[in-house]
Amino acid sequence: MSRRRVRPTDDPAVVRWVLTALALGVFGVLVGLPVAVVVAGALRHGVEAYLRAITDPLTVDALQLTLLVVAVAVPVNIVFGVAAAWALAKFDFPGRAALITLIDLPFAVSPVISGLVFVLLFGGRSLIGPWLIAHGWHIVFAPAGIILATVFVTFPFVARELLPALEAAGRTNEEAALVCGATGWQTFWRVTLPNARGALLAGVALATARAAGEFGAVSVVSGHIRGRTNTLPLHIEILYNEYDFSGALAVATLLVALALVTLAIRWAVDAHAARDAA
Amino acid sequence: MRRRRDALPGLSLTLSLTVGGLLLFIVVPLTTVVATSAHLTAGRFWAAVASPRAIASYRLSFGASLVAAAACAPLGLLFAWVLTRYRFPGRRLLDALIDLPFALPTAVSGIALTTVWAQTGWLGRPLARAGVPVAFTAAGVTLALIFIGLPFVVRAIMPVLDALGHEPEEAGAVLGASRWQTLARITLPTLLPAVLTGVALAFARALGEYGSVVFIAGNLPLRTEIAPLLIMTKLEEYDYAGATAVAVVLLAASFLLLLVLNRAQAWTAERTGMTASRIG
Numbered sequence: 001m002s003r004r005r006v007r008p009t010d011d012p013a014v015v016r017w018v019l020t021a022l023a024l025g026v027f028g029v030l031v032g033l034p035v036a037v038v039v040a041g042a043l044r045h046g047v048e049a050y051l052r053a054i055t056d057p058l059t060v061d062a063l064q065l066t067l068l069v070v071a072v073a074v075p076v077n078i079v080f081g082v083a084a085a086w087a088l089a090k091f092d093f094p095g096r097a098a099l100i101t102l103i104d105l106p107f108a109v110s111p112v113i114s115g116l117v118f119v120l121l122f123g124g125r126s127l128i129g130p131w132l133i134a135h136g137w138h139i140v141f142a143p144a145g146i147i148l149a150t151v152f153v154t155f156p157f158v159a160r161e162l163l164p165a166l167e168a169a170g171r172t173n174e175e176a177a178l179v180c181g182a183t184g185w186q187t188f189w190r191v192t193l194p195n196a197r198g199a200l201l202a203g204v205a206l207a208t209a210r211a212a213g214e215f216g217a218v219s220v221v222s223g224h225i226r227g228r229t230n231t232l233p234l235h236i237e238i239l240y241n242e243y244d245f246s247g248a249l250a251v252a253t254l255l256v257a258l259a260l261v262t263l264a265i266r267w268a269v270d271a272h273a274a275r276d277a278a
Numbered sequence: 279m280r281r282r283r284d285a286l287p288g289l290s291l292t293l294s295l296t297v298g299g300l301l302l303f304i305v306v307p308l309t310t311v312v313a314t315s316a317h318l319t320a321g322r323f324w325a326a327v328a329s330p331r332a333i334a335s336y337r338l339s340f341g342a343s344l345v346a347a348a349a350c351a352p353l354g355l356l357f358a359w360v361l362t363r364y365r366f367p368g369r370r371l372l373d374a375l376i377d378l379p380f381a382l383p384t385a386v387s388g389i390a391l392t393t394v395w396a397q398t399g400w401l402g403r404p405l406a407r408a409g410v411p412v413a414f415t416a417a418g419v420t421l422a423l424i425f426i427g428l429p430f431v432v433r434a435i436m437p438v439l440d441a442l443g444h445e446p447e448e449a450g451a452v453l454g455a456s457r458w459q460t461l462a463r464i465t466l467p468t469l470l471p472a473v474l475t476g477v478a479l480a481f482a483r484a485l486g487e488y489g490s491v492v493f494i495a496g497n498l499p500l501r502t503e504i505a506p507l508l509i510m511t512k513l514e515e516y517d518y519a520g521a522t523a524v525a526v527v528l529l530a531a532s533f534l535l536l537l538v539l540n541r542a543q544a545w546t547a548e549r550t551g552m553t554a555s556r557i558g
Binding site: 009011016019020022023024026027029030031033034035037038041079080082083084086087088090091093097099101102103104105106107108109110111112113116117118119120121123125126148151152155171174175178184187188206209212213214215216219220232233234236237240245248249252255256259260262263264266267 | 286287288289291292293295296297299300303304305306307308310311314353356357359360361363364366368370372373374375376377378379381382383384385386387389390391393394399400401424425428444447448451457460482483485486487488489493505506507509510513518521522525528529532533535536540
């Protein structure tokens with residue numbers, strides 16, 4: 001962007017000042033302060049207490065389960081997201097719009113219902129639940145249910161970030177590659193993916209943050225068994241309800257850090273795309 | 279670009295993966311809720327759906343979501359305007375951090391908001407002394423929902439405002455309109471579909487929101503109990519039928535909203551030639 005000239009539609013300096021101050025003030029009170037309070041509360045009893053809280057064996061157990069959930073749910077998400085984005089961006093077919101709505105569906109469903117559906121499907125009172133449990137397949141109140149619920153809530157993330165990028169890129173590059181003799185897979189790996197790397201990365205970051213931080217859906221299916229079905233957000237809730245506020249806030253800082261990293265990745269991707277466009 | 283024939287491969291593979299994944303992970307599980315509720319007798323279903331406790335929870339959930347989404351409209355306009363039109367130190371940081379409520383785990387948001395607004399908190403204490411308790415009241419529920427909804431509205435408006443540019447307003451100014459006339463007759467009407475889309479997205483999210491609300495709500499039956507929490511409570515009491523019945527009501531509202539949203543987004547696209555919002 002070159003030097004800005006003064007436009008007749010530029011707001012007067014007073015208006016600019018007041019509105020900017022208002023926006024910063026609202027953001028500070030509504031979002032900034034709560035985050036600051038998490039960090040301050042986590043460190044209230046000193047760095048040593050903080051480190052003790054986040055290295056507590058139960059916290060480590062919760063972290064391990066959270067990492068397992070992320071390690072399964074995010075790759076599943078990537079496979080479906082890439083497939084869906086390819087089909088929906090590069091082709092036109094009847095029912096395309098309906099399919100996009102279906103992909104968005106988990107965004108509209110309450111997290112509690114996202115958990116409930118798996119209790120109804122696999123729980124002890126469901127059609128197949130008793131059979132599964134008799135054969136040693138525990139899904140509800142077990143890590144499998146937590147993973148399923150997480151896949152459900154994170155389903156749209158990668159597809160939703162990738163779709164606009166693939167749509168904007170059009171089909172000509174891929175068609176050129178195919179005409180030059182590349183196979184379909186070569187075209188995807190060497191032409192499509194390099195151009196959509198940023199969007200994919202942003203989608204994966206968002207899916208990871210949500211998978212690690214999902215609370216409502218996971219809360220329904222987990223059964224809150226410490227050391228077995230406790231993820232980090234559930235562990236935070238337990239600590240909080242036991243009035244271990246600084247412990248809860250200490251564990252919460254781990255997830256705050258993850259959220260900030262996610263936003264940083266998305267910001268870098270956007271900045272990169274803006275530079276490419278310029 | 280018109281499509282002549284499919285030179286690109288992979289439609290059958292990717293489409294079957296997409297449809298298969300959707301059926302397996304989304305459609306079949308969701309159908310279970312409806313199928314389970316169909317097993318209930320009409321009387322049983324109605325007793326669960328229309329109990330005084332359930333009615334009170336819908337009233338709070340719909341009411342607080344509506345107020346919060348409406349409050350997000352002016353706030354969203356403020357943030358979108360400042361971020362798009364002004365240049366100030368920290369603008370890019372604010373632009374990135376505005377998504378924080380979306381990226382933050384809901385349980386963390388809930389605890390953080392409660393710590394600030396509870397009667398022992400930094401802001402809750404002076405407010406409670408002034409006779410305005412926030413945490414553990416409907417006001418606290420609304421506050422949490424504003425927090426959650428804000429990024430949806432800001433992100434719906436920003437791309438439209440950015441694409442609008444200064445030219446239409448300059449044309450208005452050149453033709454002799456006052457600044458207020460220009461804003462009221464040119465800018466706001468153009469932004470309206472995007473604002474409504476954002477508000478609907480925020481409302482849809484607020485309706486089902488659980489984690490950021492339960493800590494600050496107080497969760498008293500009939501008073502500060504949101505519908506998603508009622509589902510949770512009924513599940514913990516092993517009242518699967520009751521939980522499912524309330525879930526059906528909430529799901530029906532969400533589907534209806536999704537349809538309205540699709541219409542609103544098509545409207546925005548028609549009016550401005552672009553799609554609003556990337557996060558919803």
